[in-house]
Amino acid sequence: MIVGIAKEIKNNEYRVACTPNGVKEFVKRGHTVLVEKDAGIGSGFSNEEYIAQGAEIVETAEELYKRSEFIYKVKEILEEEYKYLREDLIVFTYIHSNAHREQTDKFLESKAIGIAYEDVYDRNGGFPLLKPMSEIAGKGGFIAALNFSQSIHGGNGLMLARVHGVRTPEITIIGAGNAGLGAAELAAAFGNKVTILDVNTDNLEHAKHILPPNVELLYSDEQNLINCLKRTDVLMNCILWPKWRTDHLVSREMLKLIKPNSLIVDVSCDDNGAIETSRSTSHDDPVYVEEGITHYVVDNIPAAFPQTSTYSLCNATLPFALQIADKGVKQALIDNKYLRRGLTSYEGQLTLEETGKKQDRPYISPEKALGMED
Known part of the structure:
Protein backbone atom coordinates (compact mmCIF):
# COMPACT_ATOMS: atom_id res chain seq x y z
CA MET A 1 0.00 0.00 0.00
CA VAL A 120 -11.14 3.60 18.45
CA TYR A 121 -11.51 1.77 21.74
CA ASP A 122 -9.93 -1.17 23.56
CA ARG A 123 -11.15 -4.27 25.37
CA ASN A 124 -11.52 -2.30 28.61
CA GLY A 125 -13.72 0.33 27.01
CA GLY A 126 -10.92 2.89 27.00
CA PHE A 127 -9.70 5.00 24.10
CA PRO A 128 -6.09 4.02 23.42
CA LEU A 129 -5.48 6.61 20.70
CA LEU A 130 -6.80 9.41 22.87
CA LYS A 131 -4.98 8.27 26.00
CA PRO A 132 -1.43 9.49 25.22
CA MET A 133 -2.65 12.88 23.99
CA SER A 134 -5.08 13.17 26.90
CA GLU A 135 -2.29 12.92 29.46
CA ILE A 136 -0.25 15.54 27.62
CA ALA A 137 -3.32 17.75 27.17
CA GLY A 138 -4.12 17.56 30.88
CA LYS A 139 -0.59 18.49 31.87
CA GLY A 140 -0.41 21.14 29.16
CA GLY A 141 -3.74 22.52 30.35
CA PHE A 142 -2.34 23.08 33.83
CA ILE A 143 0.77 24.70 32.36
CA ALA A 144 -1.61 27.01 30.46
CA ALA A 145 -3.37 27.80 33.75
CA LEU A 146 -0.02 28.79 35.26
CA ASN A 147 0.55 31.10 32.31
CA PHE A 148 -2.87 32.73 32.04
CA SER A 149 -3.18 33.30 35.78
CA GLN A 150 -0.30 35.74 35.47
CA SER A 151 -1.22 39.43 35.36
CA ILE A 152 1.10 39.98 32.40
CA HIS A 153 -1.21 37.66 30.42
CA GLY A 154 -4.43 39.19 31.69
CA GLY A 155 -4.91 36.89 34.66
CA ASN A 156 -5.76 37.62 38.27
CA GLY A 157 -2.12 37.46 39.38
CA LEU A 158 -2.48 34.34 41.50
CA MET A 159 0.54 32.03 41.52
CA LEU A 160 -0.80 28.49 41.30
CA ALA A 161 1.59 27.07 43.85
CA ARG A 162 1.95 26.69 47.61
CA VAL A 163 3.69 29.73 49.09
CA HIS A 164 4.14 30.09 52.84
CA GLY A 165 2.04 32.78 54.48
CA VAL A 166 -0.37 32.94 51.53
CA ARG A 167 -3.67 31.14 50.88
CA THR A 168 -3.08 27.97 48.87
CA PRO A 169 -4.89 28.08 45.49
CA GLU A 170 -7.64 25.58 44.74
CA ILE A 171 -7.82 23.67 41.48
CA THR A 172 -10.99 21.76 40.56
CA ILE A 173 -10.70 19.05 37.93
CA ILE A 174 -13.78 17.44 36.38
CA GLY A 175 -12.92 13.89 35.38
CA ALA A 176 -10.44 11.35 36.74
CA GLY A 177 -9.46 9.94 33.36
CA ASN A 178 -6.10 10.31 31.67
CA ALA A 179 -6.37 14.07 31.14
CA GLY A 180 -7.65 14.69 34.64
CA LEU A 181 -4.91 12.61 36.23
CA GLY A 182 -2.28 14.39 34.15
CA ALA A 183 -3.58 17.77 35.26
CA ALA A 184 -3.85 16.66 38.89
CA GLU A 185 -0.31 15.28 38.94
CA LEU A 186 1.18 18.67 38.06
CA ALA A 187 -1.28 20.76 40.07
CA ALA A 188 -0.65 18.70 43.20
CA ALA A 189 3.11 18.74 42.67
CA PHE A 190 2.97 22.55 42.79
CA GLY A 191 1.35 22.26 46.21
CA ASN A 192 -2.16 23.37 45.27
CA LYS A 193 -5.33 22.09 46.91
CA VAL A 194 -6.68 19.85 44.18
CA THR A 195 -10.16 18.35 43.92
CA ILE A 196 -11.14 15.78 41.30
CA LEU A 197 -14.81 15.09 40.57
CA ASP A 198 -15.97 11.96 38.79
CA VAL A 199 -19.07 9.75 38.62
CA ASN A 200 -16.94 6.65 38.11
CA THR A 201 -15.92 5.34 41.52
CA ASP A 202 -13.37 2.98 39.96
CA ASN A 203 -11.61 6.00 38.46
CA LEU A 204 -11.59 7.70 41.84
CA GLU A 205 -10.21 4.55 43.49
CA HIS A 206 -7.43 4.41 40.89
CA ALA A 207 -6.66 8.10 41.45
CA LYS A 208 -6.42 7.49 45.19
CA HIS A 209 -3.53 5.10 44.70
CA ILE A 210 -1.44 7.23 42.35
CA LEU A 211 -2.00 10.81 43.53
CA PRO A 212 -0.71 12.49 46.72
CA PRO A 213 -2.85 13.32 49.78
CA ASN A 214 -3.40 16.95 48.76
CA VAL A 215 -5.83 15.69 46.09
CA GLU A 216 -9.43 15.41 47.30
CA LEU A 217 -11.55 12.86 45.45
CA LEU A 218 -15.28 13.60 45.27
CA TYR A 219 -18.22 11.91 43.64
CA SER A 220 -19.53 14.26 40.97
CA ASP A 221 -23.03 15.21 42.02
CA GLU A 222 -24.60 18.63 41.66
CA GLN A 223 -24.00 19.80 45.22
CA ASN A 224 -20.35 18.75 45.27
CA LEU A 225 -19.82 20.54 41.96
CA ILE A 226 -21.51 23.70 43.22
CA ASN A 227 -19.40 23.67 46.38
CA CYS A 228 -16.24 23.38 44.28
CA LEU A 229 -17.27 26.17 41.90
CA LYS A 230 -17.72 28.56 44.81
CA ARG A 231 -14.19 28.09 46.12
CA THR A 232 -12.09 27.21 43.08
CA ASP A 233 -9.47 29.41 41.45
CA VAL A 234 -9.15 27.26 38.34
CA LEU A 235 -11.77 24.90 36.90
CA MET A 236 -10.40 22.28 34.50
CA ASN A 237 -12.80 20.21 32.43
CA CYS A 238 -11.31 16.85 31.43
CA ILE A 239 -14.38 14.81 30.50
CA LEU A 240 -15.68 14.03 27.03
CA TRP A 241 -19.30 15.17 26.84
CA PRO A 242 -21.56 12.84 24.81
CA LYS A 243 -21.86 14.42 21.40
CA TRP A 244 -25.66 14.26 21.18
CA ARG A 245 -26.38 15.86 24.57
CA THR A 246 -27.79 19.37 24.60
CA ASP A 247 -27.57 19.94 28.36
CA HIS A 248 -24.46 21.04 30.25
CA LEU A 249 -22.60 20.12 33.41
CA VAL A 250 -21.61 23.73 34.06
CA SER A 251 -24.19 26.14 32.67
CA ARG A 252 -23.71 29.81 31.92
CA GLU A 253 -25.76 30.61 35.01
CA MET A 254 -23.43 28.52 37.18
CA LEU A 255 -20.46 30.67 36.19
CA LYS A 256 -21.85 33.29 38.55
CA LEU A 257 -20.82 30.99 41.41
CA ILE A 258 -17.14 31.23 40.43
CA LYS A 259 -14.97 34.03 41.78
CA PRO A 260 -14.59 36.87 39.24
CA ASN A 261 -11.41 36.79 37.13
CA SER A 262 -10.93 33.09 37.78
CA LEU A 263 -9.97 30.71 34.99
CA ILE A 264 -11.65 27.84 33.16
CA VAL A 265 -9.38 25.48 31.22
CA ASP A 266 -11.51 23.22 29.03
CA VAL A 267 -9.10 20.48 28.00
CA SER A 268 -11.83 18.46 26.28
CA CYS A 269 -12.89 21.39 24.07
CA ASP A 270 -16.42 20.18 23.37
CA ASP A 271 -18.02 23.33 21.99
CA ASN A 272 -21.14 24.17 24.01
CA GLY A 273 -20.64 20.84 25.79
CA ALA A 274 -19.95 20.07 29.44
CA ILE A 275 -19.12 23.77 29.86
CA GLU A 276 -21.93 25.69 28.16
CA THR A 277 -19.74 28.72 27.42
CA SER A 278 -16.88 26.77 25.82
CA ARG A 279 -15.91 27.39 22.22
CA SER A 280 -12.67 26.19 20.67
CA THR A 281 -9.74 28.58 20.45
CA SER A 282 -6.23 28.45 18.99
CA HIS A 283 -2.71 28.91 20.33
CA ASP A 284 -2.63 32.28 18.52
CA ASP A 285 -5.75 33.53 20.30
CA PRO A 286 -6.19 31.14 23.25
CA VAL A 287 -8.47 32.93 25.73
CA TYR A 288 -11.72 34.87 25.92
CA VAL A 289 -13.94 36.10 28.74
CA GLU A 290 -17.54 35.05 29.42
CA GLU A 291 -19.47 36.13 32.51
CA GLY A 292 -16.29 37.59 33.99
CA ILE A 293 -14.43 34.25 33.77
CA THR A 294 -11.44 33.73 31.49
CA HIS A 295 -11.78 30.64 29.28
CA TYR A 296 -8.85 28.74 27.74
CA VAL A 297 -10.23 26.26 25.19
CA VAL A 298 -7.33 25.47 22.83
CA ASP A 299 -8.30 22.34 20.93
CA ASN A 300 -4.78 21.08 20.19
CA ILE A 301 -2.88 21.60 23.44
CA PRO A 302 -0.41 18.74 22.69
CA ALA A 303 0.76 20.62 19.59
CA ALA A 304 2.65 22.94 21.91
Whole structure:
Protein backbone atom coordinates (compact mmCIF):
# COMPACT_ATOMS: atom_id res chain seq x y z
CA MET A 1 0.00 0.00 0.00
CA ILE A 2 1.11 3.58 -0.62
CA VAL A 3 1.03 5.44 2.67
CA GLY A 4 1.14 9.24 2.76
CA ILE A 5 2.38 11.18 5.79
CA ALA A 6 0.84 14.64 5.55
CA LYS A 7 2.22 17.94 6.77
CA GLU A 8 -0.31 19.45 9.18
CA ILE A 9 -1.71 22.85 8.25
CA LYS A 10 -3.89 23.57 11.29
CA ASN A 11 -2.95 26.72 13.18
CA ASN A 12 0.18 26.11 15.28
CA GLU A 13 0.07 22.36 14.70
CA TYR A 14 3.63 21.01 14.82
CA ARG A 15 2.98 17.31 15.30
CA VAL A 16 3.37 14.70 12.58
CA ALA A 17 1.60 11.34 12.50
CA CYS A 18 4.63 9.11 12.03
CA THR A 19 8.23 9.17 13.22
CA PRO A 20 11.12 8.01 10.99
CA ASN A 21 11.18 4.75 12.99
CA GLY A 22 7.49 4.32 12.21
CA VAL A 23 8.23 4.75 8.51
CA LYS A 24 10.80 1.97 8.81
CA GLU A 25 8.08 -0.41 10.02
CA PHE A 26 5.95 0.24 6.92
CA VAL A 27 8.92 -0.15 4.59
CA LYS A 28 9.96 -3.44 6.22
CA ARG A 29 6.52 -4.79 5.32
CA GLY A 30 6.88 -3.82 1.68
CA HIS A 31 4.81 -0.64 1.72
CA THR A 32 5.72 2.60 -0.02
CA VAL A 33 5.82 5.65 2.23
CA LEU A 34 5.52 9.19 0.93
CA VAL A 35 6.27 12.04 3.33
CA GLU A 36 5.26 15.58 2.48
CA LYS A 37 8.28 17.88 2.51
CA ASP A 38 9.07 19.25 5.99
CA ALA A 39 6.16 17.35 7.59
CA GLY A 40 8.36 16.40 10.53
CA ILE A 41 10.32 19.60 11.02
CA GLY A 42 8.09 20.90 13.81
CA SER A 43 8.64 17.68 15.76
CA GLY A 44 12.38 17.66 15.22
CA PHE A 45 12.57 15.22 12.28
CA SER A 46 14.37 16.26 9.11
CA ASN A 47 13.50 15.14 5.59
CA GLU A 48 16.82 13.29 5.52
CA GLU A 49 15.87 11.21 8.55
CA TYR A 50 12.75 9.99 6.76
CA ILE A 51 14.71 9.27 3.59
CA ALA A 52 17.20 7.23 5.61
CA GLN A 53 14.37 4.95 6.71
CA GLY A 54 13.12 4.40 3.17
CA ALA A 55 10.59 7.17 2.65
CA GLU A 56 10.22 9.32 -0.45
CA ILE A 57 9.81 13.06 0.10
CA VAL A 58 7.12 14.70 -2.04
CA GLU A 59 6.99 18.45 -2.60
CA THR A 60 3.30 19.26 -2.23
CA ALA A 61 0.13 18.15 -0.48
CA GLU A 62 -1.53 17.79 -3.89
CA GLU A 63 1.07 15.25 -4.98
CA LEU A 64 0.89 13.42 -1.65
CA TYR A 65 -2.88 12.98 -1.74
CA LYS A 66 -2.93 12.14 -5.45
CA ARG A 67 -0.37 9.35 -5.15
CA SER A 68 -1.37 7.91 -1.77
CA GLU A 69 -3.92 5.23 -1.02
CA PHE A 70 -3.77 5.78 2.72
CA ILE A 71 -3.33 9.19 4.39
CA TYR A 72 -1.90 8.99 7.91
CA LYS A 73 -2.08 12.30 9.77
CA VAL A 74 -2.85 14.02 13.08
CA LYS A 75 -5.65 16.58 12.72
CA GLU A 76 -8.96 16.74 10.92
CA ILE A 77 -9.24 17.51 7.21
CA LEU A 78 -9.40 21.29 6.85
CA GLU A 79 -11.18 23.29 4.16
CA GLU A 80 -8.01 23.68 2.09
CA GLU A 81 -7.71 19.89 1.99
CA TYR A 82 -11.32 19.03 1.05
CA LYS A 83 -10.41 19.02 -2.64
CA TYR A 84 -8.04 16.11 -2.08
CA LEU A 85 -10.68 13.72 -0.75
CA ARG A 86 -11.74 11.06 -3.21
CA GLU A 87 -13.37 7.67 -3.44
CA ASP A 88 -11.26 4.81 -2.03
CA LEU A 89 -8.88 7.17 -0.20
CA ILE A 90 -8.33 6.07 3.41
CA VAL A 91 -7.83 8.79 6.02
CA PHE A 92 -6.67 7.81 9.51
CA THR A 93 -6.52 10.78 11.89
CA TYR A 94 -8.40 12.69 14.59
CA ILE A 95 -11.58 13.59 12.71
CA HIS A 96 -14.09 14.87 15.31
CA SER A 97 -16.84 14.63 12.70
CA ASN A 98 -19.60 15.72 15.06
CA ALA A 99 -17.95 19.12 15.55
CA HIS A 100 -17.20 19.69 11.84
CA ARG A 101 -20.36 19.25 9.83
CA GLU A 102 -18.86 20.57 6.58
CA GLN A 103 -15.97 18.12 6.87
CA THR A 104 -18.48 15.30 7.35
CA ASP A 105 -20.33 16.49 4.23
CA LYS A 106 -17.09 16.33 2.22
CA PHE A 107 -16.24 12.83 3.42
CA LEU A 108 -19.68 11.60 2.43
CA GLU A 109 -19.76 13.43 -0.91
CA SER A 110 -16.30 12.17 -1.90
CA LYS A 111 -16.94 8.64 -0.58
CA ALA A 112 -13.55 8.73 1.15
CA ILE A 113 -13.05 6.33 4.06
CA GLY A 114 -12.52 8.09 7.38
CA ILE A 115 -11.28 6.34 10.53
CA ALA A 116 -11.12 8.52 13.64
CA TYR A 117 -8.44 8.01 16.29
CA GLU A 118 -10.72 9.40 18.98
CA ASP A 119 -13.37 6.70 18.51
CA VAL A 120 -11.14 3.60 18.45
CA TYR A 121 -11.51 1.77 21.74
CA ASP A 122 -9.93 -1.17 23.56
CA ARG A 123 -11.15 -4.27 25.37
CA ASN A 124 -11.52 -2.30 28.61
CA GLY A 125 -13.72 0.33 27.01
CA GLY A 126 -10.92 2.89 27.00
CA PHE A 127 -9.70 5.00 24.10
CA PRO A 128 -6.09 4.02 23.42
CA LEU A 129 -5.48 6.61 20.70
CA LEU A 130 -6.80 9.41 22.87
CA LYS A 131 -4.98 8.27 26.00
CA PRO A 132 -1.43 9.49 25.22
CA MET A 133 -2.65 12.88 23.99
CA SER A 134 -5.08 13.17 26.90
CA GLU A 135 -2.29 12.92 29.46
CA ILE A 136 -0.25 15.54 27.62
CA ALA A 137 -3.32 17.75 27.17
CA GLY A 138 -4.12 17.56 30.88
CA LYS A 139 -0.59 18.49 31.87
CA GLY A 140 -0.41 21.14 29.16
CA GLY A 141 -3.74 22.52 30.35
CA PHE A 142 -2.34 23.08 33.83
CA ILE A 143 0.77 24.70 32.36
CA ALA A 144 -1.61 27.01 30.46
CA ALA A 145 -3.37 27.80 33.75
CA LEU A 146 -0.02 28.79 35.26
CA ASN A 147 0.55 31.10 32.31
CA PHE A 148 -2.87 32.73 32.04
CA SER A 149 -3.18 33.30 35.78
CA GLN A 150 -0.30 35.74 35.47
CA SER A 151 -1.22 39.43 35.36
CA ILE A 152 1.10 39.98 32.40
CA HIS A 153 -1.21 37.66 30.42
CA GLY A 154 -4.43 39.19 31.69
CA GLY A 155 -4.91 36.89 34.66
CA ASN A 156 -5.76 37.62 38.27
CA GLY A 157 -2.12 37.46 39.38
CA LEU A 158 -2.48 34.34 41.50
CA MET A 159 0.54 32.03 41.52
CA LEU A 160 -0.80 28.49 41.30
CA ALA A 161 1.59 27.07 43.85
CA ARG A 162 1.95 26.69 47.61
CA VAL A 163 3.69 29.73 49.09
CA HIS A 164 4.14 30.09 52.84
CA GLY A 165 2.04 32.78 54.48
CA VAL A 166 -0.37 32.94 51.53
CA ARG A 167 -3.67 31.14 50.88
CA THR A 168 -3.08 27.97 48.87
CA PRO A 169 -4.89 28.08 45.49
CA GLU A 170 -7.64 25.58 44.74
CA ILE A 171 -7.82 23.67 41.48
CA THR A 172 -10.99 21.76 40.56
CA ILE A 173 -10.70 19.05 37.93
CA ILE A 174 -13.78 17.44 36.38
CA GLY A 175 -12.92 13.89 35.38
CA ALA A 176 -10.44 11.35 36.74
CA GLY A 177 -9.46 9.94 33.36
CA ASN A 178 -6.10 10.31 31.67
CA ALA A 179 -6.37 14.07 31.14
CA GLY A 180 -7.65 14.69 34.64
CA LEU A 181 -4.91 12.61 36.23
CA GLY A 182 -2.28 14.39 34.15
CA ALA A 183 -3.58 17.77 35.26
CA ALA A 184 -3.85 16.66 38.89
CA GLU A 185 -0.31 15.28 38.94
CA LEU A 186 1.18 18.67 38.06
CA ALA A 187 -1.28 20.76 40.07
CA ALA A 188 -0.65 18.70 43.20
CA ALA A 189 3.11 18.74 42.67
CA PHE A 190 2.97 22.55 42.79
CA GLY A 191 1.35 22.26 46.21
CA ASN A 192 -2.16 23.37 45.27
CA LYS A 193 -5.33 22.09 46.91
CA VAL A 194 -6.68 19.85 44.18
CA THR A 195 -10.16 18.35 43.92
CA ILE A 196 -11.14 15.78 41.30
CA LEU A 197 -14.81 15.09 40.57
CA ASP A 198 -15.97 11.96 38.79
CA VAL A 199 -19.07 9.75 38.62
CA ASN A 200 -16.94 6.65 38.11
CA THR A 201 -15.92 5.34 41.52
CA ASP A 202 -13.37 2.98 39.96
CA ASN A 203 -11.61 6.00 38.46
CA LEU A 204 -11.59 7.70 41.84
CA GLU A 205 -10.21 4.55 43.49
CA HIS A 206 -7.43 4.41 40.89
CA ALA A 207 -6.66 8.10 41.45
CA LYS A 208 -6.42 7.49 45.19
CA HIS A 209 -3.53 5.10 44.70
CA ILE A 210 -1.44 7.23 42.35
CA LEU A 211 -2.00 10.81 43.53
CA PRO A 212 -0.71 12.49 46.72
CA PRO A 213 -2.85 13.32 49.78
CA ASN A 214 -3.40 16.95 48.76
CA VAL A 215 -5.83 15.69 46.09
CA GLU A 216 -9.43 15.41 47.30
CA LEU A 217 -11.55 12.86 45.45
CA LEU A 218 -15.28 13.60 45.27
CA TYR A 219 -18.22 11.91 43.64
CA SER A 220 -19.53 14.26 40.97
CA ASP A 221 -23.03 15.21 42.02
CA GLU A 222 -24.60 18.63 41.66
CA GLN A 223 -24.00 19.80 45.22
CA ASN A 224 -20.35 18.75 45.27
CA LEU A 225 -19.82 20.54 41.96
CA ILE A 226 -21.51 23.70 43.22
CA ASN A 227 -19.40 23.67 46.38
CA CYS A 228 -16.24 23.38 44.28
CA LEU A 229 -17.27 26.17 41.90
CA LYS A 230 -17.72 28.56 44.81
CA ARG A 231 -14.19 28.09 46.12
CA THR A 232 -12.09 27.21 43.08
CA ASP A 233 -9.47 29.41 41.45
CA VAL A 234 -9.15 27.26 38.34
CA LEU A 235 -11.77 24.90 36.90
CA MET A 236 -10.40 22.28 34.50
CA ASN A 237 -12.80 20.21 32.43
CA CYS A 238 -11.31 16.85 31.43
CA ILE A 239 -14.38 14.81 30.50
CA LEU A 240 -15.68 14.03 27.03
CA TRP A 241 -19.30 15.17 26.84
CA PRO A 242 -21.56 12.84 24.81
CA LYS A 243 -21.86 14.42 21.40
CA TRP A 244 -25.66 14.26 21.18
CA ARG A 245 -26.38 15.86 24.57
CA THR A 246 -27.79 19.37 24.60
CA ASP A 247 -27.57 19.94 28.36
CA HIS A 248 -24.46 21.04 30.25
CA LEU A 249 -22.60 20.12 33.41
CA VAL A 250 -21.61 23.73 34.06
CA SER A 251 -24.19 26.14 32.67
CA ARG A 252 -23.71 29.81 31.92
CA GLU A 253 -25.76 30.61 35.01
CA MET A 254 -23.43 28.52 37.18
CA LEU A 255 -20.46 30.67 36.19
CA LYS A 256 -21.85 33.29 38.55
CA LEU A 257 -20.82 30.99 41.41
CA ILE A 258 -17.14 31.23 40.43
CA LYS A 259 -14.97 34.03 41.78
CA PRO A 260 -14.59 36.87 39.24
CA ASN A 261 -11.41 36.79 37.13
CA SER A 262 -10.93 33.09 37.78
CA LEU A 263 -9.97 30.71 34.99
CA ILE A 264 -11.65 27.84 33.16
CA VAL A 265 -9.38 25.48 31.22
CA ASP A 266 -11.51 23.22 29.03
CA VAL A 267 -9.10 20.48 28.00
CA SER A 268 -11.83 18.46 26.28
CA CYS A 269 -12.89 21.39 24.07
CA ASP A 270 -16.42 20.18 23.37
CA ASP A 271 -18.02 23.33 21.99
CA ASN A 272 -21.14 24.17 24.01
CA GLY A 273 -20.64 20.84 25.79
CA ALA A 274 -19.95 20.07 29.44
CA ILE A 275 -19.12 23.77 29.86
CA GLU A 276 -21.93 25.69 28.16
CA THR A 277 -19.74 28.72 27.42
CA SER A 278 -16.88 26.77 25.82
CA ARG A 279 -15.91 27.39 22.22
CA SER A 280 -12.67 26.19 20.67
CA THR A 281 -9.74 28.58 20.45
CA SER A 282 -6.23 28.45 18.99
CA HIS A 283 -2.71 28.91 20.33
CA ASP A 284 -2.63 32.28 18.52
CA ASP A 285 -5.75 33.53 20.30
CA PRO A 286 -6.19 31.14 23.25
CA VAL A 287 -8.47 32.93 25.73
CA TYR A 288 -11.72 34.87 25.92
CA VAL A 289 -13.94 36.10 28.74
CA GLU A 290 -17.54 35.05 29.42
CA GLU A 291 -19.47 36.13 32.51
CA GLY A 292 -16.29 37.59 33.99
CA ILE A 293 -14.43 34.25 33.77
CA THR A 294 -11.44 33.73 31.49
CA HIS A 295 -11.78 30.64 29.28
CA TYR A 296 -8.85 28.74 27.74
CA VAL A 297 -10.23 26.26 25.19
CA VAL A 298 -7.33 25.47 22.83
CA ASP A 299 -8.30 22.34 20.93
CA ASN A 300 -4.78 21.08 20.19
CA ILE A 301 -2.88 21.60 23.44
CA PRO A 302 -0.41 18.74 22.69
CA ALA A 303 0.76 20.62 19.59
CA ALA A 304 2.65 22.94 21.91
CA PHE A 305 4.83 19.97 22.88
CA PRO A 306 5.29 18.31 19.47
CA GLN A 307 8.37 16.18 20.12
CA THR A 308 6.81 14.48 23.12
CA SER A 309 3.38 14.30 21.48
CA THR A 310 4.52 12.88 18.16
CA TYR A 311 6.46 10.01 19.73
CA SER A 312 3.58 9.23 22.06
CA LEU A 313 0.92 9.41 19.35
CA CYS A 314 2.85 7.33 16.84
CA ASN A 315 3.49 4.64 19.45
CA ALA A 316 -0.27 4.34 19.94
CA THR A 317 -1.55 4.63 16.36
CA LEU A 318 1.14 2.75 14.44
CA PRO A 319 -0.07 -0.81 15.23
CA PHE A 320 -3.52 0.06 13.83
CA ALA A 321 -2.03 1.84 10.80
CA LEU A 322 0.09 -1.21 10.02
CA GLN A 323 -2.99 -3.44 10.15
CA ILE A 324 -4.74 -1.18 7.61
CA ALA A 325 -1.72 -1.23 5.30
CA ASP A 326 -1.02 -4.96 5.66
CA LYS A 327 -4.57 -6.27 5.30
CA GLY A 328 -6.31 -3.56 3.33
CA VAL A 329 -8.81 -1.32 5.04
CA LYS A 330 -11.91 -3.50 4.71
CA GLN A 331 -10.31 -6.65 6.08
CA ALA A 332 -8.57 -4.75 8.87
CA LEU A 333 -11.90 -3.28 9.94
CA ILE A 334 -13.64 -6.66 9.77
CA ASP A 335 -10.91 -8.38 11.78
CA ASN A 336 -10.52 -5.70 14.47
CA LYS A 337 -13.72 -4.63 16.20
CA TYR A 338 -11.84 -2.01 18.19
CA LEU A 339 -10.54 -0.30 15.05
CA ARG A 340 -13.98 -0.71 13.46
CA ARG A 341 -15.52 1.47 16.17
CA GLY A 342 -13.50 4.37 14.76
CA LEU A 343 -15.01 4.09 11.27
CA THR A 344 -16.67 7.44 10.59
CA SER A 345 -17.52 7.26 6.90
CA TYR A 346 -17.40 4.45 4.37
CA GLU A 347 -18.18 4.75 0.67
CA GLY A 348 -20.50 7.70 1.13
CA GLN A 349 -22.28 6.46 4.24
CA LEU A 350 -22.01 7.88 7.75
CA THR A 351 -21.05 5.10 10.14
CA LEU A 352 -20.65 6.94 13.45
CA GLU A 353 -23.80 6.92 15.57
CA GLU A 354 -22.80 9.88 17.73
CA THR A 355 -22.34 12.14 14.71
CA GLY A 356 -25.62 10.99 13.21
CA LYS A 357 -27.45 11.92 16.41
CA LYS A 358 -25.61 15.19 16.93
CA GLN A 359 -26.11 16.36 13.34
CA ASP A 360 -29.52 14.76 12.89
CA ARG A 361 -28.53 12.90 9.75
CA PRO A 362 -28.93 9.25 8.70
CA TYR A 363 -26.27 6.73 9.65
CA ILE A 364 -25.68 2.99 9.55
CA SER A 365 -23.51 0.71 11.65
CA PRO A 366 -19.93 0.00 10.55
CA GLU A 367 -20.88 -3.68 10.37
CA LYS A 368 -23.66 -2.97 7.87
CA ALA A 369 -21.42 -0.72 5.79
CA LEU A 370 -18.81 -3.49 5.60
CA GLY A 371 -21.38 -6.12 4.65
CA MET A 372 -21.07 -7.99 7.92
CA GLU A 373 -24.83 -7.83 8.56
CA ASP A 374 -27.95 -7.45 6.47
